[in-house]
Amino acid sequence: MSTAVSSPLYAAIDLGSNSFHMLIVRHIDGSVQTMAKIKRKVRLANGLDIKNQLSQDAMQRGWDCLHLFAERLQDIPAENIRIVGTAALRSALNVDVFLQKANQILGHSIEIISGEEEAATIYKGVAHTSGGLGRRLVVDIGGASTELIIGQEFETQALISLSMGCVTWLDNYFHDRQLTQYNFDNAINAAKITLAPILEKYTQLGWDVCVGASGTVQALQEIMLAQGMDEVITLAKLKRLQKQAMLASHLEELEIDGLTLERALVFPSGLSILIAIFESLNIESMTLAGGALREGLAYEMISEMRQSDIRQRTINSVQKRYQVDVIYANQVAKTALQLFQQCNQESWVNEFQASYLLQSAAELHEIGLSIDFKKGGDHGAYLIQHLDLPGFTRSQKYLLAEWIRRYREQLSSLPEQHALSSQSSKRLLRILRLAVLLTHRRHIDLQPLAKLHADEDVLTLSINQKWLKSNPLTQAELELEANRQTDIGWPLIINLI
Template identity: 25%
Template structure:
C-alpha cells in the first residue's frame, strides 16, 4: 500500500519541502520546493533567531502547510538543524510554529544530521565499496561522514557552516586573500578530528551533498552547454573543472558571480566560502573527481520511512 508523507528540512540558509508517495522500496516525488529563508542571518554567531528571520520562517512554513493540505497529507516530518539547535530562543520559536501550523519540529543534533545525510547520499547511488568522504555544507554546520555503501566508519558535525564563515571571514567583495588565509587557519584548528579520521580510513573519493554542490554541478554543466537531468541523482565534476570554477568565484564580486551561467541568487554569497572549504578539504583527499549527490538530509528521512513502510511499521522518525 502506498503512503504519502511530507518532509520539511529547516536548514540555516534554506527551507526545503518534499512531498512524496512511498511504496515497495521506492518513492515518487509529488512536489518539492526550496526557499532561502536565512533563519540564521544576523544572529547565528550570537546563537539567537532574530525577529525578521523568524517572520520569514513562519511565512514559509505557512506556505508549506497549504501545499501539504492540498495533497491531503497528514504525515509531516519537520527537522531543524544548526541555527535552531544552537539558538537560545529555539523553544519559543518552535512553540510558535506548533501553534501556527501544527508542525512539531524535531530539533536534531549533529550526529543525527550526519546519519540522515549519509542515508540520503546512499539513496542517490553515489556510494560503492570504496571508502568515501562525504560532506554537506549547510548555513550553520558542515557534516562530514566517512564510509561506503554498506556502513558509516566515522561521522561528525562541525559548526562551520556557510553563514558562520561568511559572517566571520568574508568582509570584502571579492573576498581578500588575507581573509581566505584566515579562513584556512580557522579550518586547520577546527577540523583536527576530521584530518585524523582521514588518515585512519584513507578515503579515495569525495562526495558532496546537495546545496552548494548542486550549484557547482549546474555551473559546470552550463559551461558545457548542458542541463542537469532530474532523473540523475549523482553527478561527476572533474577536480580540474571545480578548481577553475572555485578560483573564478573567489576572484569575482557578487554582481559578476550572478552572471555566471548556472548560478542562483540564493547561493551567490555563501558559495565563496563554501568553495574555499572544498578546496581546503581537497588538500587531504586526493581524487580526480568530485561526486555531487542531489540527495541529502530530506531524502535520508525518506529512506528511513520507506524501510518502515516495507516492514509494515507505522511511519515515524
C-alpha cells in the same frame, strides 16, 4: 465498482540555516517518486547575534515560510510527516520562542536534531539514492554546519558535524563582500583549522568514492556542465572556479557561467570550505549525491525501502513501470556479461563500474517498446535520460541512454560522455548489440553457444555452423551486424566452427 486507492504521501521538512526545504514523495511500485519540492531562502543563520539569539526578523521569515508549508501538510497522514531543525536552531538560545509558534503554524512538532543525527540521516539519504561500490566519504556543506561521514552500504563508520557553513563563513570571511585572495585564503585556512581534529581518523579509515550532498556541490556541478566540463569535481576545477570568482571585485558583481543568482551570495564561502576539505583530506574527485537529509528522512519513514541494492531496486521499479519482459531482459544481461567475461582481459575494459552498467543497459534496453516499436531505441533513450534513477549518476544515465538508443539496427559512433572512457563505452555497446542478436528468439534453450574473442578493437564471434544453418535469420542478422560494426571502424568477424 472498485475505487482506486492512491499511493500514500510522505513529507520531509528540513529547517536549515540558510533555506527551509519541503520534500513530498509517494511510495509506488517499489520506488519513491518525488511529487513536490518547495524551497525558501529564510537565512536563519544571518539572524543569530553574537549571543546566539535569533532576531525577530529571522524568526518571522521562518514563520512566513512555514505558513506556506502548512497547506500541503493538511493532506498527509501525521505518521508520514517528519520535520527537523538543524544547525542554526541547535545554536539559538531562544529556539523555544521560535518553536512554540512554528509548531502551531504547522500543526506538527518540529524536532531539533543533533549534529551527529543530522550526519547519520544525510548518509542514509545518500545511501538510498546514490550508487558507488565500497566505502564512501560523504560531504554536506550547509548554511551553518558541515557534515562529513564515512560509511559502506547503509552503515556509517565515522560521522561528525562541524561548526562551519557557507552562511557563517560568508559573515566571517567575506563580510566586506570583497572577492580577494586575502579573503579566500582566510576562509580556506579557517576551514582547515576546523577540519584538523578529524584528519587522522578519516585518513586512516579511507574511502573508495567521495560524494557531495550539498547545494554548494550541486551549484559547482551546474557550473562545470554549463562550461563544458564533465560532472566530476576535482581540486584543479575548484581552483579554476576560485580564479573566475576573483575576477569580480565585489560579491554583488559575481558572474560565472552556470551560477544562479540564488546561489551566488554563498558560493565563494562554500567554495572555500570545499577547497579546504579537498586539500586537507587529499580528495582526488567528488560526484554529486542523489539525495541527502530530506531524502534520508523520507526513506526512513518507508520501511519497504530499506534494502541494500539501490541500483537493482531502481531497475526493478523501472521494469515494472514500463512493462519490460523481465525474463528476457535477464537473458540478455546474462549473455552480455558472459561475452564480456570471455574477452575482458585486464586491459580491455578496466573500469570497475563497467559490468554493472552493461548489465543495467541490458535489463532496461526494451523500455522504449512501451511507447512504440519503430523508434524503441530513441524512446528508451529519452526515458532513461529523464527518469529519476537512484543509484546512477547523471553521466551514467546519459551513457545508458546512448547505448539503449543504439541497441539494435542502426549503428553510429557514441557522443562524448564521461561515465567510461570512449574506448570502453564503444566496446560494451558492441557486446550489448551482440547479446540482443544472439537472444532474439527470447528463450534460453533456443540460444546458440557462442564464444567472443577480443584482440584490441577486433572482435571475433565463434558460433556453430550447423546451428546457424538451421537459423538463417540469425545468420543474416549477424552478417549484417558484422558489416555495420566494421563500416564504422569496429571490425567484427563471424567465425563458423
